[in-house]
Amino acid sequence: MTxxxxxxxxxxxxxxxxxxxxxxxxxxxxxxxxxIVDHVLVPAMTVVGDRFKCGEVxxxxxxxxxxxxxxxxxxxxxxxxxxxxTPKYTAVIxxxxxxxxxxxxxxxxxxxxxxxxxxxxxxxxVPPAKFVAAVQQHQPQVVGVSALLTTTMPAMAKTVTxxxxxxxxxxxxxxxAPVTQHYADEIKADGYAPDAASAVDVALxxxxx
Amino acid sequence: MQSxxxxxxxxxxxxxxxxxxxxxxxxxxxxxxxxxxxxxxKVTIAAARRFRTPLAVxxxxxxxxxxxxxxxxxxxxxxxxSFHFTHTPTVPAPIPLTPRMEATCAAIxxxxxxxxxxxxxxxxxxxxxxxxxxxxxxxxxFLAGTGVTAGEDQExxxxxxxxxxxxxxxxxxxxAQIAAxxxxxxxxxxxxxxxxFSPRQLEESYATFxxxxxxxxxxxxxxxxxxxxxxxxxxxxxLTDGMVDRFARLGAAMLSFGNxxxxxEDAARVPDDIVIxxxxxxxxxxxxxxxxxxxxxxxxxxxxxxxxxGHPFILGSECDVLSVPGAEQEIWGKVxxxxxxxxxGMSARRVT
Numbered sequence: 001m002t003x004x005x006x007x008x009x010x011x012x013x014x015x016x017x018x019x020x021x022x023x024x025x026x027x028x029x030x031x032x033x034x035x036i037v038d039h040v041l042v043p044a045m046t047v048v049g050d051r052f053k054c055g056e057v058x059x060x061x062x063x064x065x066x067x068x069x070x071x072x073x074x075x076x077x078x079x080x081x082x083x084x085x086t087p088k089y090t091a092v093i094x095x096x097x098x099x100x101x102x103x104x105x106x107x108x109x110x111x112x113x114x115x116x117x118x119x120x121x122x123x124x125x126v127p128p129a130k131f132v133a134a135v136q137q138h139q140p141q142v143v144g145v146s147a148l149l150t151t152t153m154p155a156m157a158k159t160v161t162x163x164x165x166x167x168x169x170x171x172x173x174x175x176x177a178p179v180t181q182h183y184a185d186e187i188k189a190d191g192y193a194p195d196a197a198s199a200v201d202v203a204l205x206x207x208x209x
Numbered sequence: 210m211q212s213x214x215x216x217x218x219x220x221x222x223x224x225x226x227x228x229x230x231x232x233x234x235x236x237x238x239x240x241x242x243x244x245x246x247x248x249x250x251k252v253t254i255a256a257a258r259r260f261r262t263p264l265a266v267x268x269x270x271x272x273x274x275x276x277x278x279x280x281x282x283x284x285x286x287x288x289x290x291s292f293h294f295t296h297t298p299t300v301p302a303p304i305p306l307t308p309r310m311e312a313t314c315a316a317i318x319x320x321x322x323x324x325x326x327x328x329x330x331x332x333x334x335x336x337x338x339x340x341x342x343x344x345x346x347x348x349x350x351f352l353a354g355t356g357v358t359a360g361e362d363q364e365x366x367x368x369x370x371x372x373x374x375x376x377x378x379x380x381x382x383x384x385a386q387i388a389a390x391x392x393x394x395x396x397x398x399x400x401x402x403x404x405x406f407s408p409r410q411l412e413e414s415y416a417t418f419x420x421x422x423x424x425x426x427x428x429x430x431x432x433x434x435x436x437x438x439x440x441x442x443x444x445x446x447x448l449t450d451g452m453v454d455r456f457a458r459l460g461a462a463m464l465s466f467g468n469x470x471x472x473x474e475d476a477a478r479v480p481d482d483i484v485i486x487x488x489x490x491x492x493x494x495x496x497x498x499x500x501x502x503x504x505x506x507x508x509x510x511x512x513x514x515x516x517x518x519g520h521p522f523i524l525g526s527e528c529d530v531l532s533v534p535g536a537e538q539e540i541w542g543k544v545x546x547x548x549x550x551x552x553x554g555m556s557a558r559r560v561t
Contacts, residue, residue, distance in 0.1 A: 060351035060407040067348060100290055103347075103404060125290065150495045151531045182498045 003029055004040045011044035011072065014064025020071040033079040037116065041069050045114025053197040059107065062196075066110040073113075087118040089207065092134045092170075093144035094122030096155035101148035104176055107196035108144050115200045128155070128162035135168045141207045144199070145189070147176040157187040164188070171206040175199065214263070214327065215439075215463050215484045219521035224508075225262040226491065226526040226544050227269060227395075227465075232256040234532030243268075244308050246315020253316055257326050260548065264393075265326040267313060269529035271333040271397055275341050277307045278378040293344040297370040304381045314389035321390030330386030330438070334398030335425035338375035340405065343367055347405055354410040354417040368421075376425050380432055387436035393462065394433055395441045398422065399528075402446025415451055423455050430460055441465065441486075445528040453478050468492070468527040472511065476520035484521045491526035494543040495536040504543040508550040524550060 001009075003026045010018035026036055048065045051057040091112050095105045102124050109119045120138050122130060135143060143163065147153050156179070160172050173191040174184050184192035191206040193199040233239055233252050242248045249268075257265045272290075279289045281304045306314070313331075320328040340346040349357075349364040359366035383394060401422045411418060426442075433440050442456055445467030456464060457479045464479060465486040466472065472485050479485055489507055493499045508524060515522040530544060 056409075058407040058409060059404045060347050060354075061409065063345070063348050064351055123291070149531065150492055150533045150536075153495070154534055178492050178495070180493075180496060180498060182496065 004031070004036070007036070007072065008040050008044040008047075011041060011065055011068045012047050014061060014068050016064075016068045016071045019068035020075065023072040023075045027075065027079075033076040033083065034085050036072070036076060037080070041072055042114065042116050045069060045111070049111055049114060049197055049200065053195075059103070062107065062110060066114065069114065087116055089116070089142070089203075090118045090120065090138055090140040091142045091144060091203065092120045092122065092131065092138055092140045093146070094126035094131060094134075095124040095146045095148075096152050096159055097125055097127045098155055099147050099149055099152035100124045101146075101176075104148065104196065105144070105146040108146070108175065108193065108199040111196050111199050112144075112203065115204075117203075126159075128159045131159050132162050132166045132168070135163060135170050136166070140170055142171045142173055142203045144193075144203075145172060145174045147174075147179065150178045153178060153183065156183075156189070160187050160189050171203075171209070173199070173202055173206060215523070216482065216521050218263070219484045219523050222512075222524075223262065224524035224548060224550060225260045225264065225266075226547070227266050227529040228260055228526065228544060229253055229256040229266055229268050229529070231530055231532045231537075231540065231544065232259055233268065234537065244312050246312040247319055249312050250316035250319020253320055254323055254326060257320075263325065263327055264329055265320040265323075266329050266395065267316060267331045269331055269395070269397060270309070271337065271399075273307065273309050273313070274333050274338050274375070274378045274382055277304055277310060277382065278338075278342070278374055280307060281305055281378075294342050294367060294371055295344075297367065298342070298374040300374045300377045302377075304378050306382070306385055310382055310385065314385050317386055317389040317391050327392050328390045329441070330383065330389075330391030330394045332379050332382055332386070332394060332396055334396050334401065334422075334444075335372055335375045335379055335429065336405075336422045337398050337400035338379060339368060339372040339421075340400040342371040342375065346400075350405055350417065350421065351407060351410065353421070354407070354414070372421060372425065376428065379429065383429065383432055383438075384436065387433075387438050391436075391438055393439040393441055395443055395465075396426070396429060397443045398426065399444055399446045399467075401444055401452065402448055404446065406449075406452075408449050411449055411451055415455065418452065419455070423459070426459055434460075439463075443528075445488075450478065457483065463523070465525070466527075472522070473514035473518050476515065476518035476522075479520065481520065484523055485515070486523045486525050488527045489525070489547055491530045491540075491544075492528060494530065494540045495533040497539060499543070501542050501546045504546045505550060508547040512550060 007022040093109050109121050112119050145159050171190040174189045175193040181192045191202045193202040253265050276289050281301050284292050317328045349368045359369050439462035441463045442461040443465040447469045463484040463486050468488050468490040
């Protein structure tokens with residue numbers, strides 16, 4: 001197995017220490033950082049995402065895989081930045097005001113990072129104004145808005161309204177346990193992701209639309 | 210609580226939502242009521258009357274214990290919601306009750322004074338509270354399942370110390386509610402689910418689940434037994450069958466599961482002297498996508514299937530029914546619909 005193949009397997013299996021060591025080994029062998037991202041890490045997370053989608057692995061396995069990828073990215077990011085390599089897409093994500101739940105939001109962030117997006121995570125309990133400010137600052141193609149509680153869903157509508165009122169050319173994608181496509185249509189969001197595994201496809205679709 | 214009350218209610222075809230929040234939302238000065246035990250008790254009583262049940266169920270607010278623990282540890286008020294421990298928490302003894310907890314206890318006492326209602330307490334489960342105390346509980350719990358120990362992993366050590374702190378503050382609150390007159394305790398353990406525990410890993414072993422979820426629950430059950438309060442165990446998370454099997458052995462008087470479970474199938478996993486409660490999809494009641502007619506149909510279907518099992522069953526909500534601003538009428542309409550459900554009496558296998 002090549003170093004790249006070993007690294008891919010380490011990420012899929014969530015072996016952080018191995019991922020770090022193999023990334024260093026790949027760099028030492030002359031691999032370009034962008035190639036490691038594009039040809040090893042993104043495919044590895046795609047495998048994890050696909051397995052998650054079909055119920056072969058679950059949230060914990062995804063998180064440990066993401067942790068392994070992060071170990072690798074910690075070594076790669078300074079080199080990518082130095083070489084002027086930037087991700088194709090940027091996403092801003094957060095849980096709406098009044099809602100402190102973050103698992104769903106974190107999973108979507110992981111999937112987006114795994115697909116090569118630059119992700120700006122605003123955390124939980126994010127007021128609409130903070131979403132607007134983050135979009136103005138980072139100029140993402142997509143914003144992910146999450147809510148777990150039925151009681152905090154109205155804050156999603158306020159966030160969408162605030163982003164529209166600011167006239168920002170960004171696609172808004174919503175998700176969370178109580179959220180439905182019907183609700184997304186009702187509040188005029190651009191997209192709805194029923195689960196983290198589909199968040200990449202939905203984001204790419206709304207960006208392309 | 211009289212041991213047969215829940216079984217008798219089930220036998221009589223009882224139905225009720227966990228719906229005190231709906232009633233509270235209809236009152237002026239919500240925030241003031243939350244801090245006023247007498248008025249909060251009146252709301253709980255009003256909810257029981259509204260839903261025609263002898264069970265006086267309090268608000269399901271699972272933030273109280275974290276707030277108490279962090280306040281006791283000197284965390285500034287404005288940081289409590291988002292605070293996570295990064296080092297082993299120090300827990301003062303005794304942990305002071307917060308004003309919200311004191312109001313909850315006073316509300317239980319108010320219900321007790323009413324005389325004809327069963328005062329019920331409420332708390333978060335130890336594992337679920339732990340998940341609110343650390344930034345990433347899932348990864349260390351998963352690592353524990355691979356055989357990693359707290360000595361080898363700092364995050365796992367933090368999980369274990371946070372779990373111990375969680376047990377301490379929950380125990381304090383439970384004792385106070387029992388002292389105020391609670392005859393049963395709804396213990397909400399929604400994080401003990403397939404998100405926090407990989408089903409793939411559980412296929413190999415439930416040892417970590419037993420250690421981090423079931424053992425603290427057993428200690429809590431012992432505390433409830435000492436206070437002569439019945440356990441009503443609630444978990445609306447997505448569960449494996451193995452999780453249900455273990456919850457069924459906790460010695461609860463009633464088990465309440467979320468809408469992802471087929472209760473008629475779970476009936477075979479639960480001893481006949483434990484009432485099953487639930488599990489209409491009340492989290493979707495806010496949406497016009499789910500019609501009143503569909504809710505009636507779901508209720509009747511569930512009752513029919515549970516009736517066929519012969520297992521003691523109370524028709525209810527999958528979780529607490531929260532009032533959503535702007536959707537109040539939509540939600541009330543559906544709650545009233547399932548309350549109207551022509552359930553009739555149910556025979557239970559071993560209930561006499």
